[in-house]
Amino acid sequence: MISGKGGVGKTTTTANIGLGVALNEKKCVVVDFDIGQRNLDMILGLENRVVFDVVQVMDEEVGLKQALIKSKMSPNLFFLAASQTKDKSVLDSKKILKLVTTLSEEFDFVILDAPAGIESGYEHTIEFADRAIVVVNPEVSSIRDADRAIGILDSKSQKVKDGGEVMKYLIINRIDPKMVQSGEMLSSEDILDILSIPLLGKIPEDRGIVDASNQGKPIILDSNSAAGRAYSRIAARICGEQVAIENVEMPENNFMQKIKEMFK
Amino acid sequence: MFSFFHKKSSAKTAKDRLTIAIMSDRQNTSAFPFMEQMKAEIIEVVKKYIGVKAIEIKKELVGDVEALSIDVQLETRA
Numbered sequence: 001m002i003s004g005k006g007g008v009g010k011t012t013t014t015a016n017i018g019l020g021v022a023l024n025e026k027k028c029v030v031v032d033f034d035i036g037q038r039n040l041d042m043i044l045g046l047e048n049r050v051v052f053d054v055v056q057v058m059d060e061e062v063g064l065k066q067a068l069i070k071s072k073m074s075p076n077l078f079f080l081a082a083s084q085t086k087d088k089s090v091l092d093s094k095k096i097l098k099l100v101t102t103l104s105e106e107f108d109f110v111i112l113d114a115p116a117g118i119e120s121g122y123e124h125t126i127e128f129a130d131r132a133i134v135v136v137n138p139e140v141s142s143i144r145d146a147d148r149a150i151g152i153l154d155s156k157s158q159k160v161k162d163g164g165e166v167m168k169y170l171i172i173n174r175i176d177p178k179m180v181q182s183g184e185m186l187s188s189e190d191i192l193d194i195l196s197i198p199l200l201g202k203i204p205e206d207r208g209i210v211d212a213s214n215q216g217k218p219i220i221l222d223s224n225s226a227a228g229r230a231y232s233r234i235a236a237r238i239c240g241e242q243v244a245i246e247n248v249e250m251p252e253n254n255f256m257q258k259i260k261e262m263f264k
Numbered sequence: 265m266f267s268f269f270h271k272k273s274s275a276k277t278a279k280d281r282l283t284i285a286i287m288s289d290r291q292n293t294s295a296f297p298f299m300e301q302m303k304a305e306i307i308e309v310v311k312k313y314i315g316v317k318a319i320e321i322k323k324e325l326v327g328d329v330e331a332l333s334i335d336v337q338l339e340t341r342a
Contacts, residue, residue: 089317089340119337120318140278140285147286151293183273190279194286 002126002153003135004145006116009173010135012209013231014113015043016220017133020235022077023220026108029068032082033125034115035091041081044071045216055083058095064102073221078107088121097158100128109238118145118152126153131167133200137174138186143194150197169200171234176205180249187249201234202248203227292323306334315339 001017003010011034018030031054032040041047052067057080071077083090103110114125126132132153136146150168157166172188179185188202206227212219220231226248233243293299303319310316318337323330 087340140282143282144285144289148289148293151290155293180275183275186275186278186282190275194279194282 001111001133001135002114002122002146002149003116003142004118004147004149005137005142008135008137008142009203009209010116011039011043011113012213012218013133013135013171013173013203014111015040016218016228016231017235017238018079018109018111019044019071019073019077019218020220020231021109021238022071022074023232024235024239025076026239027076027078027106028109028111029078029080029103029107030111030113031080031103033112033121034082035121036083036085036087037115038082038084040113041079042216043213043218044079045073046071046079046081047216050081052081053083054080054099055086055090058092058099059090064099073218088115088119088124091121091124093124093127096124097128118149122149123152123156126157126166128158129153129166130159131169133169133171134195134197135171135173136191136195138172138176138180138188138191140186143186143191147195150195168197170195170197171200171203173203174205175202175248177249199245200237201230202246203230203234204248306336310336 001010001014014030018028022028030040030044032038033054035055038050041050046069049069052062054067056062057064057067067080069079069081071079100110100112112125112129115121134146134150136142153166153168154160159166170192172191175188176185180187188199192199204226206219206225208219208222208225209227212222219225219228220235222228223232230246230248233246236243299321303321307316307319315338316336317339320335320337322333324333
């Protein structure tokens with residue numbers, strides 16, 4: 001999970017998609033790779049359960065099984081915390097490869113939450129990726145930074161060095177439908193034109209996100225929330241279901257709801 | 265007076281500006297096939313004197329002048 005720019009909702013997206021695929025009966029592990037700035041544990045509501053971290057696993061100070069934390073929200077979701085005391089300079093390619101290889105043998109999905117920026121911590125996160133999900137906001141700095149992050153992925157990942165390609169999928173987060181309609185915010189089509197990677201989903205701006213983070217309960221659990229439903233559809237797509245892309249910019253919901261109410 | 269009705273959509277402005285900025289970003293990264301080699305050599309030179317963790321080289325436009333900006337990130341002191 002990559003973004004280039006920070007604060008676009010990458011960690012929130014990691015938590016929701018991880019839980020989403022787990023709720024689709026796929027075994028999933030989410031790993032916080034933002035070494036030194038642990039955050040994913042809070043979003044998943046698991047901060048009190050962290051004893052060991054991913055760096056200790058890679059350094060073989062503790063076993064993988066000891067460090068993996070099982071989510072209360074799905075028996076299929078596991079979590080590996082970032083180290084809070086070390087910094088990204090401890091990351092080592094060989095150890096990362098060993099970790100992701102082991103994880104991919106045990107899990108259907110292994111999602112690494114990359115740190116913001118395009119420094120060494122980011123490069124290590126994407127080093128052995130076979131796919132990348134790019135999270136952007138409909139906002140110039142986010143899109144530009146995402147393009148830089150994609151450029152680095154396309155030149156520095158092992159798969160590319162071996163002559164392959166890392167597939168990239170776009171999630172546009174925090175869309176304000178009214179602003180798009182009034183021409184004050186870049187539309188999804190604009191963003192797709194610029195980045196030219198396939199679209200995985202669109203998430204509308206949703207005030208419930210803050211509440212969800214406050215409680216450590218990913219918003220995907222709230223089927224009344226627009227963002228939660230958008231994450232559910234993305235998770236289904238990742239699991240191979242054909243789900244139409246939501247029309248977040250032109251919500252028909254209100255109109256359709258009114259019609260439905262008329263016939264009640 | 266009626267400028268409200270003639271306001272240019274800022275999304276359009278954003279798209280135009282982004283398209284140009286990203287084009288130049290991409291050129292920057294692909295225009296120097298020797299970039300990695302140059303980075304490695306600079307690191308070697310600086311390393312003789314002080315620990316280096318990473319290096320970033322960018323082509324920048326400062327006014328009308330093209331410049332190479334080289335950021336050397338030093339090893340954190342133990």
